[in-house]
Amino acid sequence: MGVTVNAELAIRLRGVVKRFGALTAVDGLDLDVPMGACVGLLGPNGAGKSTTMKALTAQVIADEGEIEVLGHSLPDASKQARAEMGVVPQLDNLDVSLTTEQNLRVFAHLYRVPAGSRKEAIERALSIANLTERRDSKVDELSGGMRRRLLIARALLHRPRLLLLDEPTVGLDPQVRQELWALIDRLRSEGVSILMSTHYIEEAERLCDQVTIMSHGKAVAVGPPRRLIAEHAGPEAVEVYGSPSRLREVEEIARTHGWRTRRTGTSVSVLRANGAAADLEGELRVTNLEDVFVLLTGEEIS
């Protein structure tokens, strides 16, 4: 039975625990990434997302639990797993003194692309990243967006079936972010399995078939974004704007009715009131994944 299940999962984590001294960064995490799916790992800073990503390449060794990547059990078979997946790190670790093409050439070797198809792999990666024109530019002459595209292209040289993206668009301006989303979406449509950690809700909502919301090292909710929104935030929210005292008043009213609220700067969102909050004189809006996130983790995003 285990065999059939594993063959359908690109990533399978069960009860994974990782401690750093007194801190438990990952605390009994279960996580599934089905083959061909794009799964988002969503959580505030310090939720354990990056530690989880590092555990998938055995750069972090879990204290407890089971990790399987593409059917390979980690950490013992981690090299095999790494040979079949691509990794886009959160922190840019390109060789800045080398050119775009040289960076790709080094990784074509590291990923053991056979000599005969190395040139073709590099050309393909350059074109995926739309960097063919900048092949001879030194990396430190590239913009932030280009560098991030190059990091993604570098992870795709060996045509991996699984791609790990750790905060792929952090620190980029909105237009560049859109470009990267289009690129990731294209990979997903080509059947690459993707696990993406992010703390941009919109990113997860747009790209992911499923999300796992993490808080304090645990998965607090798992499912497709639409379903999580329906389950946890209800169909609509009433957003009330007003003075701080008015907002406190609204929160008090909501509490007496047993509705959930969420403070967003100058407003309060009242959730799960099922239409009964209409007399609060707020604006009716559609709920989103951010509402779910805040309700479940108690933390505002960025």
Next chain:
Amino acid sequence: MGRVAAAAPRLHRLEVAAVRGVMVREIINFSSFWRSSTFSSTVDPTIYLLAFGFGFGSLVSTVAGYDYIEFVGTGIVATTVLFSGAFPAMYSTFVKYQFQRTYDAILAAPVDTEELVTAEALWISARTGTYGCVPMLVAMVFGLDPSWGMLLVPFIAALAGFGWATFGIFIAGRAKSIESFSYWQSGLLTPMFLVAGTFFPLDGLPQWAQTLGQFNPLYHCVELVRHAVFGLEGWVDVGHVAFLVGFALLSWRLAIRFMERRLIL
């Protein structure tokens, strides 16, 4: 496991493909900084050679049965190996994991720490094998006679260089900050560099210093190079080779152990 694992070739420990991949990175990088690296690795020892050769050489004509230029022109090979082996290994290793995060990127590919350390050390060892000969060639201009045995010198320098490279990686793997390198440099490497029989023979030193000198890999490198150039001495030189091999193996394992501790959390 099923279909997935069966499709890919099995990977083993310490694979040539992984070691070669890391070396390719070094070689491509080297093409952009070979001038400065070659300059610092060869000019320093050449200055020592000339300073001692002219300065000291004017006071003494022969040392331990050799002309002084012969004595120092062969001994200097070990100094070059230390300068172009241990120091680049210490600094570049530290910079690559601490500031450039290069090793993070490499270890996310199918390369293990053992392969990474081995590749870095082999590449540095190839450089020490080459650089090690430069001051000896300079000494030839000043009167060191060529001999067939000199053809062995690059290999001796590469063997000793592998030991020093891995020793440097070991120091970098232990270091909490780049400042802590000063303790190793001043406390260990500088005394070793001087008490190696490069510029003056060990037998003029107090007994305790002579004994300590026997445990100095540089001393064994110096002796081996001199014997290669002026005539090998059988089992004595087998002993020197064995010491250098032992030093290289021990440093290699230590470097891997401490780098794993540093890179794998």
